[in-house]
Amino acid sequence: MSRPIDIIRSVFDGELLEQVPLARHTSLKVGGPADIFAIPRDIADLRNLVKILDELQIPRFVIGGGYNLLVRDGGFRGAAISLCKIQQMTVSKDGEVRAEAGVSTIGLARLAQAHGLSGLEFLIGIPGSIGGALRMNAGAHGGEIFDHLVSLELLDEDGVHTYDKKTFKYGYRCLQLEPNKIIIAAKFQLAAGSQEDICAEMDACLQKRRETQQVRFPNAGSFFRNPAGQAAWRLIDEAGLRGLTVGGAQVSEVHTNFLINRGGAQAADFLRLADIIKERVFNTSGVKLEEEVRITGED
Numbered sequence: 001m002s003r004p005i006d007i008i009r010s011v012f013d014g015e016l017l018e019q020v021p022l023a024r025h026t027s028l029k030v031g032g033p034a035d036i037f038a039i040p041r042d043i044a045d046l047r048n049l050v051k052i053l054d055e056l057q058i059p060r061f062v063i064g065g066g067y068n069l070l071v072r073d074g075g076f077r078g079a080a081i082s083l084c085k086i087q088q089m090t091v092s093k094d095g096e097v098r099a100e101a102g103v104s105t106i107g108l109a110r111l112a113q114a115h116g117l118s119g120l121e122f123l124i125g126i127p128g129s130i131g132g133a134l135r136m137n138a139g140a141h142g143g144e145i146f147d148h149l150v151s152l153e154l155l156d157e158d159g160v161h162t163y164d165k166k167t168f169k170y171g172y173r174c175l176q177l178e179p180n181k182i183i184i185a186a187k188f189q190l191a192a193g194s195q196e197d198i199c200a201e202m203d204a205c206l207q208k209r210r211e212t213q214q215v216r217f218p219n220a221g222s223f224f225r226n227p228a229g230q231a232a233w234r235l236i237d238e239a240g241l242r243g244l245t246v247g248g249a250q251v252s253e254v255h256t257n258f259l260i261n262r263g264g265a266q267a268a269d270f271l272r273l274a275d276i277i278k279e280r281v282f283n284t285s286g287v288k289l290e291e292e293v294r295i296t297g298e299d
């Protein structure tokens with residue numbers, strides 16, 4: 001009997017690897033292996049892959065840049081799919097920009113800047129892919145990626161379909177999306193602006209980060225969502241948790257909503273540290289913190 005990986009190989013042209021440590025693909029540098037790691041060559045290849053995975057009932061998830069992802073130490077029993085080869089961008093004369101999911105956020109910000117298009121300057125400081133940024137409704141400095149969105153292209157059971165922005169429910173760092181749906185591309189409407197102003201805005205965003213986020217160790221940005229009207233970092237600080245360490249995981253001394261890998265951390269260290277933070281913050285402030293970082297895989 002053929003192994004599932006051989007069946008997949010028979011219909012899939014992209015790169016197909018087995019037992020790939022996801023620690024290599026996440027910014028926290030923790031996480032056990034994915035049974036399968038697949039990199040489709042293009043959208044048609046992705047469709048074939050998803051179809052065969054679903055037929056074989058192999059669980060799957062898309063990994064973007066891994067900048068907002070905590071994979072447990074046991075890894076992922078199924079397929080991690082990277083869209084890093086699906087990364088075309090086009091700009092039309094009226095300021096409409098289409099970017100595929102594998103494009104980097106910084107690449108899109110730079111493209112918009114090069115065309116004198118304003119609106120996505122804040123993306124310059126947010127690492128990751130456009131797919132991940134849309135999935136998280138990433139944002140900073142008062143802007144979020146859905147502000148300028150026109151439509152999303154999603155891979156459904158029967159192909160890629162375009163959905164108007166107004167069909168989605170989204171909010172602060174969240175987009176309601178069925179778990180198996182894959183974001184393929186997005187269209188944004190941007191406004192004409194001066195290159196000089198766009199560059200100045202980007203520099204200001206980067207400068208602000210340099211001042212507040214120079215944590216120097218692997219991290220996933222803000223670990224917890226900001227509760228309404230409050231800053232998670234302040235609640236963590238007021239609970240006296242700055243520098244708190246579990247194994248190789250630590251509450252950053254520089255930014256208390258950044259949990260850092262001081263070296264050799266396991267995912268379990270981060271999960272334990274997060275539990276302690278949630279408990280202590282609740283005890284001191286009555287606020288229940290929730291993870292912004294997406295957690296997947298098994299212990």
Ligand SMILES: Cc1cc2nc3c(=O)[nH]c(=O)nc-3n(C[C@H](O)[C@H](O)[C@H](O)COP(=O)(O)OP(=O)(O)OC[C@H]3O[C@@H](n4cnc5c(N)ncnc54)[C@H](O)[C@@H]3O)c2cc1C
Pocket residue numbers: 027061062063064065066067068069083101125126127128129130131132133134135136137138139140173181182183184219220221222294
């Ligand atoms: C130093 C640092 C600073 C940061 N600053 C910010 C900030 O200011 N603002 C902010 O919002 N975030 C910030 N982040 C977090 C992170 O950069 C963003 O959440 C980013 O948008 C994640 O993109 P990614 O491609 O890495 O997604 P991943 O971490 O790979 O994935 C995130 C989630 O999206 C899903 N996903 C990814 N691609 C797709 C797709 N194509 N279709 C469907 N689902 C998909 C994944 O399965 C996962 O659930 C920061 C992170 C770091 C390390």
